[in-house]
Amino acid sequence: xxxxxxxxxxxxxxxxxxxxxxxxxxxxxxxxxxxxxxxxxxxxxxxxxxxxxxxxxxxxxxxxxxxxxxxxxxxxxxxxxxxxxxxxxxxxxxxxxxxxxxxxxxxxxxxxxxxxxxxxxxxxxxxxxxxxxxxxxxxxxxxxxxxxxxxxxxxxxxxxxxxxxxxxxxxxxxxxxxxxxxxxxxxxxxxxxxxxxxxxxxxxxxxxxxxxxxxxxxxxxxxxxxxxxxxxxxxxxxxxxxxxxxxxxxxxxxxxxxxxxxxxxxxxxxxxxxxxxxxxxxxxxxxxxxxxxxxxxxxxxxxxxxxxxxxxxxxxxxxxxxxxxxxxxxxxxxxxxxxxxxxxxxxxxxxxxxxxxxxxxxxxxxxxxxxxxxxxxxxxxxxxxxxxx
Numbered sequence: 001x002x003x004x005x006x007x008x009x010x011x012x013x014x015x016x017x018x019x020x021x022x023x024x025x026x027x028x029x030x031x032x033x034x035x036x037x038x039x040x041x042x043x044x045x046x047x048x049x050x051x052x053x054x055x056x057x058x059x060x061x062x063x064x065x066x067x068x069x070x071x072x073x074x075x076x077x078x079x080x081x082x083x084x085x086x087x088x089x090x091x092x093x094x095x096x097x098x099x100x101x102x103x104x105x106x107x108x109x110x111x112x113x114x115x116x117x118x119x120x121x122x123x124x125x126x127x128x129x130x131x132x133x134x135x136x137x138x139x140x141x142x143x144x145x146x147x148x149x150x151x152x153x154x155x156x157x158x159x160x161x162x163x164x165x166x167x168x169x170x171x172x173x174x175x176x177x178x179x180x181x182x183x184x185x186x187x188x189x190x191x192x193x194x195x196x197x198x199x200x201x202x203x204x205x206x207x208x209x210x211x212x213x214x215x216x217x218x219x220x221x222x223x224x225x226x227x228x229x230x231x232x233x234x235x236x237x238x239x240x241x242x243x244x245x246x247x248x249x250x251x252x253x254x255x256x257x258x259x260x261x262x263x264x265x266x267x268x269x270x271x272x273x274x275x276x277x278x279x280x281x282x283x284x285x286x287x288x289x290x291x292x293x294x295x296x297x298x299x300x301x302x303x304x305x306x307x308x309x310x311x312x313x314x315x316x317x318x319x320x321x322x323x324x325x326x327x328x329x330x331x332x333x334x335x336x337x338x339x340x341x342x343x344x345x346x347x348x349x350x351x352x353x354x355x356x357x358x359x360x361x362x363x364x365x366x367x368x369x370x371x372x373x374x375x376x377x378x379x380x381x382x383x384x385x386x387x388x389x
Contacts, residue, residue: 006033006351006353007032007349007352008029008033010035011033011034011035011091011092012034012089012090012091013026013035013036013092014037014083014090014092014093015037015093016039016074016095016107017038017095017097017124019046019047019096019169020063021096021124021176022096022122023038023046023064024063024170025122025124025173025176025177025180026064026094027064027067028173028174028345029177029180030066031065031344031345031352031355033352033353035068036066036067036068037070037086038067038069038359039070039072040072040361040362041073041074042072042073042388044361045069045071045361046060056358058340061358065342065355065358066356067358068359068364069360069362069365070364070365070388071365072388073387073388073389074105074107076386076387079387080105080107082369082372082387082388083107084107084111084112087107087115087116087119089116089372090119091118091119091184091193092121092122093119094124094176095122095124096123096124097125098125098126099125099128099134099135102123109121109195117192118187118191118192118193119193120184120193120196122176122197122198123195123197123198124173124198125138125198125200126138126200127201128197128199128201129197129199133146133201138199138201140166140168140169141162141168142168143168143203143204144167144168144204146201147201147204147205147208149168149208151221151224152208153167153224155223167207168200168203171203171204172198172199172200172203176196176198176203179197179198180196182196183196211226228283231247231248231249232247232248232254232276232280232283233246234246234286234290235316236294237291237294237295238294238297238298239297240299242316243299243315244294244299244302244313244314245313246258246313248312250276252276253310255279256268257306257309257310258311261302261306261309262290262293264293272285299315323341331344333346337357342354342355369382
């Protein structure tokens, strides 16, 4: 079979972004085959590099595989000229600075689109490009809190301690990819680029369509347990000290199948549990009845019984457990590289390949300057001006 080109082979991306939102988008584009050049400030580079005391911390590596790195001081005239040349040959530019920063540096959409009308320029911010909150700093937990997501993950009134991974950061990176790929498709016919804009507030709020629908329908703010009640999702401890979940949803067959697995079919005769709506209303009562039953046998035995009845269920895995799962191995969803894990692109397409390691700070500066037409003497002159490193 002839080799299939990666979906974004030939697409050139400039990433002027730090931390998570922009780098995550850049990494996904690299996984799809794009040539992604990460523009970093001289010195330590992206601040996310240093979280583990080295220039390739696990957090940095997680979001920067498969890229090339060039160190450029964008505050200098020489550094801006390098960025201008990069942009003139690029298809996409991603930036995640506060609104106004790129304009002050002379590398905003207006400037760069004039140099390259085909450029798709993606601006990622915390709160949008204008409005009363636009200039405020924002990181993941700020995005979670202001959007309402945090109220669905924690009991904010009594225990407002943040939990979980970087939902707002990652969602923003994902939604920016939707915009970028849409703009690439539009450019195929218009031959003109555009300014793609998203923010942590927009992306996280856009993710919450179901909780917002609940609020509109009931007039009540949903909380962290609203969705489990509606979806009939339960978590139970078993006799060996491990946990499992069942997700019964609305089909009655899953409720009946679980009762058979637990050998408590008598509950099917209870009128208050006879309908999905009744079970939603009686969630706590059902949970209280089932918890002691699940505590009588080890998890694996319950999983076998439930799966035999075709009940949606799963062990509550640690990440280490998840990475060791047989289905994860079968789908090649992650691979061990030295002391690190590389997670595969979670979409299967023809022509996608592992993206390779994250770059060292400025690892490709000389290579990229040469590609941009700088002679060795010109590159040395830029270094003498501290415009590149």
